[in-house]
Amino acid sequence: MPGMDIQLPQRYAVRASVNTIREVFDYIRQYKGKTFVLKIEDTLIDHPFFPLLMKDIVQLQDIGIHLIIVTGTRATIEKYLAKAKLHTRIVNGIRITTPSAMAHVKLAAMEVAQTVISHLAAGNAQGIMGNWIRARSLGVYDGLDYQYTGHVEKIQTRIVHKLLDQDFIPVIYNIGMNATGDCYNLNTDQIARQICLDMDIEKLFFIRAQDAIPTKGLELPPGSQVHPNGKIFSNMDISHVDFMLCQNKDRLSFENQTLLAYSKAVIDQPQGVKRVHIIDGRREGRLLQEVFSSIGGGTLIYGNQYAHIRQATLEDVPEILHLMDGYIKKGNLVMRTVSDIQNKIHAYHIYAVDHSVYGCGALYELGDGWGEIGAVAVSDTYKSKGIGRGLMQYLIQTARKKQIQTLFLLTTQAADWFFEFGFVWASPSDLPAPLQGRYNPKRNSRVLLLKL
Numbered sequence: 428m429p430g431m432d433i434q435l436p437q438r439y440a441v442r443a444s445v446n447t448i449r450e451v452f453d454y455i456r457q458y459k460g461k462t463f464v465l466k467i468e469d470t471l472i473d474h475p476f477f478p479l480l481m482k483d484i485v486q487l488q489d490i491g492i493h494l495i496i497v498t499g500t501r502a503t504i505e506k507y508l509a510k511a512k513l514h515t516r517i518v519n520g521i522r523i524t525t526p527s528a529m530a531h532v533k534l535a536a537m538e539v540a541q542t543v544i545s546h547l548a549a550g551n552a553q554g555i556m557g558n559w560i561r562a563r564s565l566g567v568y569d570g571l572d573y574q575y576t577g578h579v580e581k582i583q584t585r586i587v588h589k590l591l592d593q594d595f596i597p598v599i600y601n602i603g604m605n606a607t608g609d610c611y612n613l614n615t616d617q618i619a620r621q622i623c624l625d626m627d628i629e630k631l632f633f634i635r636a637q638d639a640i641p642t643k644g645l646e647l648p649p650g651s652q653v654h655p656n657g658k659i660f661s662n663m664d665i666s667h668v669d670f671m672l673c674q675n676k677d678r679l680s681f682e683n684q685t686l687l688a689y690s691k692a693v694i695d696q697p698q699g700v701k702r703v704h705i706i707d708g709r710r711e712g713r714l715l716q717e718v719f720s721s722i723g724g725g726t727l728i729y730g731n732q733y734a735h736i737r738q739a740t741l742e743d744v745p746e747i748l749h750l751m752d753g754y755i756k757k758g759n760l761v762m763r764t765v766s767d768i769q770n771k772i773h774a775y776h777i778y779a780v781d782h783s784v785y786g787c788g789a790l791y792e793l794g795d796g797w798g799e800i801g802a803v804a805v806s807d808t809y810k811s812k813g814i815g816r817g818l819m820q821y822l823i824q825t826a827r828k829k830q831i832q833t834l835f836l837l838t839t840q841a842a843d844w845f846f847e848f849g850f851v852w853a854s855p856s857d858l859p860a861p862l863q864g865r866y867n868p869k870r871n872s873r874v875l876l877l878k879l
């Protein structure tokens with residue numbers, strides 16, 4: 428029919444964007460009133476997208492998220508020291524700050540913080556900088572005096588809370604003071620970590636001028652998720668971080684090792700941060716994508732069960748039906764009503780991200796060692812991210828646990844996909860007699876079998 432080809436994609440595009448809008452609203456509700464810490468590398472400041480990143484940050488505040496910005500200063504310090512022709516030693520990633528270098532470190536800190544505040548002001552947000560860090564000297568290690576390099580002791584949280592309550596965005600830089608007012612040069616990743624340990628923080632972002640955690644040349648922790656481009660980790664939990672720090676110690680860059688270790692430290696606490704995001708600030712919109720979409724563009728490290736497959740409950744039925752609706756209309760799935768799903772709810776399993784259903788699949792126990800897999804579907808928006816594979820592996824594993832010996836399924840358009848899991852061609856006559864009666868010759872589905 429003329430026009431059909433044009434209307435269908437439009438309708439599905441509208442559905443996808445409506446789903447995205449719903450997802451955004453869910454996240455706004457979830458994060459309103461919560462506090463995010465954003466550690467921003469100074470190497471991003473000269474990037475053409477930096478003003479856009481700052482604009483996105485202001486938008487987060489506009490929807491009621493409290494923000495604390497920590498400014499990385501390493502590159503700017505290098506610039507100041509080079510100008511003054513001063514050389515400082517860096518040992519194990521830590522700069523030994525001499526008294527003459529300290530003056531330049533302070534100038535660099537002010538310059539970066541001031542630039543960030545100017546960008547916030549351009550978006551009508553009020554950044555405020557101040558020294559709210561109690562620090563102490565790092566002292567002497569292995570005979571090496573780190574001089575004015577310090578260690579973060581604690582954050583003066585009372586003041587930071589007050590500022591947040593008044594809608595200021597505290598901008599915290601790399602200088603801390605001891606009780607007598609001596610200044611120390613601090614590591615800003617460590618500052619971000621300490622804020623997370625001392626305050627109730629929902630998310631910590633490391634925004635840098637390089638990609639998220641890369642996979643190249645690394646041994647991948649089993650169960651960790653990689654982006655469809657295969658180049659970066661999309662998410663990992665604490666056990667994956669342990670694996671990375673243990674198995675890939677020599678292959679991970681020093682910076683990524685430290686970041687993973689800090690991430691673990693802030694998540695692995697009873698009141699810890701729920702999620703740490705490592706994102707590339709040079710990619711336009713990456714921050715918003717990470718906050719408002721369950722499958723962002725950076726590396727997410729999580730402690731709680733972020734995405735999981737579980738048995739469906741009656742409350743999930745509307746979402747399951749909504750997910751399957753488009754595929755039923757296209758003929759990929761057979762028609763099901765609310766009561767069809769409700770009556771067999773124990774067979775349904777879902778892939779849930781936070782409170783939303785992104786994939787589903789059913790495992791029906793048919794007796795005599797037979798089982799059937801059906802209703803396998805993944806939301807259009809989240810296809811090709813391994814969700815379908817995860818669901819199938821889960822259903823096959825569950826079938827094995829239930830002592831099912833033969834699994835079958837009927838499919839019209841996805842036979843090739845099921846072959847990956849070991850399914851083979853069969854015909855309706857291979858099914859036990861009672862099941863043969865259920866075969867609909869009009870639909871002419873392909874029959875696939877898997878011996879467990």
Ligand SMILES: CC(C)(COP(=O)(O)OP(=O)(O)OC[C@H]1O[C@@H](n2cnc3c(N)ncnc32)[C@H](O)[C@@H]1OP(=O)(O)O)[C@@H](O)C(=O)NCCC(=O)NCCS
Pocket residue numbers: 754759760801802803804805806809810811812813814815816817836837838839840841842843844
């Ligand atoms: C089939 C389906 C469940 C796969 O879910 P998914 O989460 O996208 O799958 P995965 O991410 O694990 O795998 C994606 C891979 O499978 C391939 N694939 C997807 N659908 C396929 C199909 N019908 N036939 C062959 N391969 C297919 C993709 O091309 C992709 O390949 P790539 O990784 O090389 O890019 C999903 O596409 C879907 O919901 N389809 C419509 C409903 C349907 O047909 N269900 C089966 C009815 S029984």
